Amino acid sequence: MPLTLEIVTPEGKAYTGEVDDVVLPTANGEVDILPGHQPMLTIIEPGEIQATTGGSREYLAVDKGFARIQNDVVSVLSDGAINVQEIDLNFVEDARARAEDALAKARAEGHDPAMIEQLESVARFAMTQLLVKSKKH
Amino acid sequence: MPSTKEIRGRIKAVKNTGQITRAMQLVAASKMKRAQDDAISSRPYAMLLAEILESVADQETEFHHPLLEGREINKRGILVISSDKGLCGGLNANLFKEIVKIKEPVAYVSIGRKATQFLSRTHRDLRADFSLSDKVAYHEIRGVVEFMLQLYYDGEIDTIEVLHSRFVNTLAQEPALVRLAPMDQLREQLDRLRKREKLELAETSADEREFLFEPSAAKILHELPNLFIKEEILHMALESKASEHSARMVAMKAATDNSKNLVDDLTLDYNKARQAAITQEIVEIAAAAAQ
Numbered sequence: 001m002p003l004t005l006e007i008v009t010p011e012g013k014a015y016t017g018e019v020d021d022v023v024l025p026t027a028n029g030e031v032d033i034l035p036g037h038q039p040m041l042t043i044i045e046p047g048e049i050q051a052t053t054g055g056s057r058e059y060l061a062v063d064k065g066f067a068r069i070q071n072d073v074v075s076v077l078s079d080g081a082i083n084v085q086e087i088d089l090n091f092v093e094d095a096r097a098r099a100e101d102a103l104a105k106a107r108a109e110g111h112d113p114a115m116i117e118q119l120e121s122v123a124r125f126a127m128t129q130l131l132v133k134s135k136k137h
Numbered sequence: 138m139p140s141t142k143e144i145r146g147r148i149k150a151v152k153n154t155g156q157i158t159r160a161m162q163l164v165a166a167s168k169m170k171r172a173q174d175d176a177i178s179s180r181p182y183a184m185l186l187a188e189i190l191e192s193v194a195d196q197e198t199e200f201h202h203p204l205l206e207g208r209e210i211n212k213r214g215i216l217v218i219s220s221d222k223g224l225c226g227g228l229n230a231n232l233f234k235e236i237v238k239i240k241e242p243v244a245y246v247s248i249g250r251k252a253t254q255f256l257s258r259t260h261r262d263l264r265a266d267f268s269l270s271d272k273v274a275y276h277e278i279r280g281v282v283e284f285m286l287q288l289y290y291d292g293e294i295d296t297i298e299v300l301h302s303r304f305v306n307t308l309a310q311e312p313a314l315v316r317l318a319p320m321d322q323l324r325e326q327l328d329r330l331r332k333r334e335k336l337e338l339a340e341t342s343a344d345e346r347e348f349l350f351e352p353s354a355a356k357i358l359h360e361l362p363n364l365f366i367k368e369e370i371l372h373m374a375l376e377s378k379a380s381e382h383s384a385r386m387v388a389m390k391a392a393t394d395n396s397k398n399l400v401d402d403l404t405l406d407y408n409k410a411r412q413a414a415i416t417q418e419i420v421e422i423a424a425a426a427a428q
Contacts, residue, residue, distance in 0.1 A: 008185050010275050010371070012178035027352050040349040041193060041357055066357065068189050077185045079275075113283075118276035 003035055005051055007060065007076040014081035015051075015060060022074055023050040024067055033074055040069045044078060046124055048132040059084035061132045063125045080125045087133045096126035141414065144407040148400055155396030161224070162389035168271065169307070169382035175273070176304070176375040183368050187327050190361045196348050203290060204362040207321035213243045214285060214294030215314070218301040218374055219252035220381040221268065226388035228302055228310060228381060229255075235300055235312045236261075244294050246285060248374065264288065273374045282367045289318060297366065301373040302380035308387060310380035315373065317366050 005022050007015040023032045025047030044065040051058045065078030099122040106116050194205065217236065219229050229251045236255070245263045247253045256263040267281045288294045297318040302310045320326060350357060 006181075008181045010179050010182050010368075013181050027356075031351075038349050039346055040351065041189060041354075042351040043357060066189055066361075068185070068192065070192075075185050075188075077182065077189060112280065114276050114279040117279060118274070121276070 002053075002072075003033065004073045005049075005076070006074070007049070007062065007078060007081045009078055009081050011080075014078075015083070017051075017053070019051040019053045019058075021052050024074075024076070025049065025062070026067070033069055035072050037069050037072070039071075040067075042067050042069075044076060046128040048084070048128075049076065049081075059132060061087065061125070061129045063121065063128065079121060082129060084129075084132055087129045089130070089133060092126050092129045092133075096123055096130065099123040099126060139406075139410070141407060141410045144403055144410060148403045148407065151396050151399045151403065155393055155400070158389045158392040158396065162386055162393055165382045165386035165389060169379060169386055171272075172375065172379035172382050173304075176372065176379050179368075179372060179375065183330065183372055186361075186365055186368055187330050190365055191327050192348060193350070193354055193358050193361060196350070196354060202358060202362055204286075204318050204366070205320050207319050208295055210295040211242070212294050213239075213296045213298060214246070214288055215239065215243050215296075215298045215300055216246045216248065216281065216285060216370070217252040217256065218299065218377040219247070219249035219255075220377075221250045223251065224388060225381055225385040228384040231310075232300060232302060232312045235314060239314075244288065246281065248281065249377075269374060269378075271378070273371065273378055275371060278367055278371045278374060282363070282370055286363060286366070295319075299370060299373050301377045302384075304376045304379045304383065307383045310384055315369075317369055318362075320362060320365075 002018045002020055003022060005015065005017055005019045006013060021032060021034050023030050024042070025045050027043040027045055030047075031042070044062060044067050046063050047061075049060045049062055051060065061082050061084060062076065062078045063080040065076060067074065067076045069075075099119050103116065103119040103123060106119060217232065219232055223229070232252070233255050236259075243262065245256050245261055247256055247263060247266050248269055250268070253263065253266045265284055267284075269277050285294070285297050289297055296316055298314055298316045300312060300314045303313040304310055317326075
């Protein structure tokens with residue numbers, strides 16, 4: 001029986017589908033989940049999720065969040081997620097540079113924390129995407 | 138009877154007003170669609186978050202979190218979410234009627250200019266005033282949530298409640314007061330949420346085996362309640378936006394219809410006045426010729 005993987009972000013569902021096994025980037029390192037896994041709750045670190053279906057692999061970059069494994073359903077709750085195939089390197093690099101610029105400026109001028117948090121999350125997620133994309137493919 | 142010139146002037150003015158209200162109606166309609174979509178797309182996230190919170194809270198009874206424990210309520214903390222602008226029918230007035238019914242002592246926090254105005258004019262204990270852009274983003278909520286949590290942790294307020302306009306449908310919005318903290322009745326809150334969201338996640342049947350927590354339940358539980366409150370407030374803000382735009386669309390539609398009726402009535406008056414003037418002139422000419 002295959003696993004059901006769903007990745008949920010505040011903007012909506014980023015991924016739903018059946019997979020044979022999935023590797024999650026958790027706070028304790030990478031964890032490979034196979035069907036029949038014990039129910040588990042874990043903290044997700046920014047990184048990549050590898051989903052294998054019938055020999056083909058999919059890579060998804062995720063931001064920080066939580067994951068729940070219950071009855072062969074893997075639910076990932078994350079601030080952001082994107083399929084590696086859809087990552088446009090130039091676009092991401094631009095986004096990251098812009099976010100870091102703005103962040104440095106904001107810190108120097110002492111802007112409000114909400115703004116800084118948003119910029120940080122943009123920069124962090126862009127960085128994750130870059131790392132994941134540059135590693136392979 | 139006013140002169141034809143005066144009536145012409147009024148017809149023109151009413152037509153112009155009608156055009157403006159029609160434009161506002163169209164703008165509100167498109168914004169409403171977006172606000173509704175936003176509110177719907179954040180639903181699975183809310184649901185999954187609530188379920189995770191439930192599983193941790195079930196397993197880990199030893200752990201204490203200030204948000205999960207009941208406490209004696211001396212002063213309530215209420216966040217009022219209103220619109221920034223008027224011209225949206227009775228939307229804000231209905232919220233304010235609810236505020237009048239609430240028994241003191243209450244500390245208020247407001248989102249939206251209308252709520253700020255009302256609370257300060259009626260000399261209520263307004264602690265802070267936040268504003269949101271039209272596109273309610275996740276990070277915009279952070280300031281409000283941190284502020285209220287800080288008051289809660291400091292013991293300044295003993296509940297976190299939100300008064301917002303619940304979106305029933307395009308024609309109906311109702312004020313709703315929802316309590317978020319303390320979460321001593323977590324189960325009830327989650328049931329309410331489940332009813333609201335009508336479950337859109339992949340089904341999971343109960344699993345008897347023991348839950349594994351990595352790195353530890355305490356660590357996971359530490360962050361979750363705050364995240365849950367943040368998410369809930371975001372949802373209510375999105376819903377309030379959807380309500381605001383619907384209410385405005387309906388109000389502006391009524392105004393456009395009224396202006397059309399008014400123009401019809403005025404045109405009738407204008408024609409009557411014009412005919413009366415012509416008749417008068419003919420009578421005068423005839424009278425002059427007869428002499």
